[in-house]
Amino acid sequence: MTTALHSKDTTTALVAFSAALVTATAATTYLLTTRYEQSKERARAWKQYQREKLLKEKTAEARKTMKEPSSGTLIDDVFIDKVFLWECQDLRKSFASANVANHMHFQYETIHPLASTALQRKNSTEIITQYNKLITDHECILGDIVRKPNKQTNTVAYMRAGPRRYLHFDPAQVNAAIVTCGGLCPGLNNVIREITKSLYQLYAIGGKVYGIRGGYRGFWDPELEPVELTLDLVENIHHGGGTVLGSSRGGFDLDKILDFVRDRKISQLFVIGGDGTHRGAFRIHEGCIERGYNVAVAGIPKTIDNDVDYIDQSFGFQSAVEAAQVAIRSAKTEAVCNLPNGIGIVKLMGRSAGFIAAHSTMASSDVDLCLVPEVPVVLDGETGCLPHLMRRVKQQGYAVVVVAEGAGEEVLGTSTEVDASGNKKLPAIGEFMKKSIEEYFKKHGETATVKYIDPSYTVRTVPANAADSLYCMQLAQNAVHGAMAGYTGFSVGLCNNRMVLLPIPELVATSPRSMNARGRTWERVIGLTRQPNTVPELEEGKVDPKDNQPTPH
Numbered sequence: 001m002t003t004a005l006h007s008k009d010t011t012t013a014l015v016a017f018s019a020a021l022v023t024a025t026a027a028t029t030y031l032l033t034t035r036y037e038q039s040k041e042r043a044r045a046w047k048q049y050q051r052e053k054l055l056k057e058k059t060a061e062a063r064k065t066m067k068e069p070s071s072g073t074l075i076d077d078v079f080i081d082k083v084f085l086w087e088c089q090d091l092r093k094s095f096a097s098a099n100v101a102n103h104m105h106f107q108y109e110t111i112h113p114l115a116s117t118a119l120q121r122k123n124s125t126e127i128i129t130q131y132n133k134l135i136t137d138h139e140c141i142l143g144d145i146v147r148k149p150n151k152q153t154n155t156v157a158y159m160r161a162g163p164r165r166y167l168h169f170d171p172a173q174v175n176a177a178i179v180t181c182g183g184l185c186p187g188l189n190n191v192i193r194e195i196t197k198s199l200y201q202l203y204a205i206g207g208k209v210y211g212i213r214g215g216y217r218g219f220w221d222p223e224l225e226p227v228e229l230t231l232d233l234v235e236n237i238h239h240g241g242g243t244v245l246g247s248s249r250g251g252f253d254l255d256k257i258l259d260f261v262r263d264r265k266i267s268q269l270f271v272i273g274g275d276g277t278h279r280g281a282f283r284i285h286e287g288c289i290e291r292g293y294n295v296a297v298a299g300i301p302k303t304i305d306n307d308v309d310y311i312d313q314s315f316g317f318q319s320a321v322e323a324a325q326v327a328i329r330s331a332k333t334e335a336v337c338n339l340p341n342g343i344g345i346v347k348l349m350g351r352s353a354g355f356i357a358a359h360s361t362m363a364s365s366d367v368d369l370c371l372v373p374e375v376p377v378v379l380d381g382e383t384g385c386l387p388h389l390m391r392r393v394k395q396q397g398y399a400v401v402v403v404a405e406g407a408g409e410e411v412l413g414t415s416t417e418v419d420a421s422g423n424k425k426l427p428a429i430g431e432f433m434k435k436s437i438e439e440y441f442k443k444h445g446e447t448a449t450v451k452y453i454d455p456s457y458t459v460r461t462v463p464a465n466a467a468d469s470l471y472c473m474q475l476a477q478n479a480v481h482g483a484m485a486g487y488t489g490f491s492v493g494l495c496n497n498r499m500v501l502l503p504i505p506e507l508v509a510t511s512p513r514s515m516n517a518r519g520r521t522w523e524r525v526i527g528l529t530r531q532p533n534t535v536p537e538l539e540e541g542k543v544d545p546k547d548n549q550p551t552p553h
């Protein structure tokens with residue numbers, strides 16, 4: 001009995017002891033875990049504190065050592081308080097990164113003179129070197145460089161383009177694709193060539209570069225099998241206008257494009273096109289993220305109309321303006337030589353923006369009337385363009401007119417027809433102006449000899465001039481640098497004369513842009529042509545919404 005009792009006591013004691021042990025262990029584990037978590041949190045906070053301290057010290061140091069300029073007056077009504085960076089999406093935040101150090105590769109083909117066949121003679125030697133200038137994360141270009149006294153104190157900033165220290169993609173694994181969409185533009189072939197060369201030569205990629213033929217439809221149309229772009233294939237393409245890949249409007253099919261990207265193991269997609277193309281590019285980027293594809297989508301803004309916002313100028317624009325000079329000179333010769341009352345009309349491109357017409361007018365300085373979509377066309381009366389032309393003809397014996405194809409909606413009406421991309425088709429303003437001038441002169445007892453020149457496609461199919469070729473090279477190289485570093489959903493461009501990366505949503509939000517009818521460009525145009533200004537006066541107290549644009553145009 002005593003033994004039984006004893007053993008019961010022992011069991012109870014044992015149970016109690018075990019329970020106490022479990023509780024103690026649980027409490028100790030909890031305490032240790034909490035302590036561990038707390039110490040981890042403390043370590044993290046300490047690291048953060050150290051990082052911030054270091055940054056503050058660096059900033060203070062920079063402020064201390066910053067020398068004031070040797071000349072200039074310190075003014076107290078112009079400030080920059082805060083800088084808001086337009087960051088591009090970074091694949092390194094969502095996907096494991098190869099984190100490869102970035103070196104510049106030079107590949108040379110060496111010739112072995114004793115080899116008998118061309119194939120044996122070709123051999124490749126590679127030299128690897130360091131970049132002198134690598135761009136750091138927050139290096140930026142200020143967007144709002146025009147500062148007005150006592151006005152805005154903040155500014156947006158763009159990410160500076162250029163090679164980064166580490167690459168997100170291992171070059172050995174990279175397959176890329178290039179596509180050109182929308183209307184033609186001088187320099188397309190230069191961009192295709194330079195992207196291909198940068199991938200193969202600067203980064204020595206191990207995969208292929210596919211050229212997608214005929215715009216977005218080339219991703220899925222069996223008639224348009226992609227072409228493999230090699231260094232040999234692209235060697236001479238920049239000497240010709242147009243695009244060796246072909247282009248088109250319409251044909252965007254997201255699922256089929258994403259299937260192509262998956263099937264060909266594309267990790268970098270370079271999309272060359274205007275605002276419509278960029279909207280498509282961003283949808284491809286979003287689709288890739290949704291499907292979990294580690295793909296960089298980079299845009300290169302192409303627009304003959306110069307209507308992509310924020311960038312200083314689009315590639316090919318200068319070449320187009322240069323090509324338009326030939327037509328304007330012809331128009332002047334026709335006008336001067338054809339009596340009586342010779343008038344030469346040149347119609348230039350510009351669906352909703354008159355940049356080509358305005359810049360060609362300024363460059364030639366031979367134009368008496370320039371009509372653009374942004375400025376209302378008034379035919380008769382005090383500010384009418386027809387009495388102005390008659391005055392010019394009476395003064396100098398002839399007159400030259402430049403008209404943008406999108407001008408004069410207010411006299412011709414808006415067309416409801418659209419093209420395959422959804423862009424509105426335009427009424428024939430050139431022919432309308434010719435007829436209106438002839439009728440106006442007749443009404444006033446005179447005869448006008450009007451010659452009409454429409455050089456439209458000849459202007460955009462010329463090869464890029466030297467300045468545009470250089471610009472195309474910079475755009476292409478920086479698109480490749482951005483993609484290799486792991487940025488996506490971005491476009492490249494020259495902003496405030498520096499190469500930057502821009503997030504596509506920001507770029508397309510205000511594109512296509514148009515010329516500021518109350519800006520300096522239009523003032524210069526009317527200063528040269530001496531035509532009456534038909535831009536309506538701003539209502540008392542109203543602010544011109546274009547007045548605070550980052551890029552003054």
Ligand SMILES: Nc1ncnc2c1ncn2[C@@H]1O[C@H](COP(=O)(O)OP(=O)(O)O)[C@@H](O)[C@H]1O
Nearest residue numbers: 181182249250252273274275276277279280421
């Ligand atoms: N919102 C959009 N989403 C997807 N693709 C688009 C969009 N807008 C246009 N596209 C496609 O982009 C291509 C070029 O567009 P387009 O307006 O013709 O020229 P651009 O790119 O020069 O503005 C076309 O293939 C068109 O179908």
Ligand SMILES: O=P(O)(O)OC[C@H]1O[C@](O)(COP(=O)(O)O)[C@@H](O)[C@@H]1O
Nearest residue numbers: 182183274302303304305349350351
């Ligand atoms: O006849 P197409 O090939 O559609 O091109 C005409 C139109 O293309 C444009 O050049 C603009 O095209 P993008 O925006 O594609 O550069 C307009 O100026 C013009 O109205």
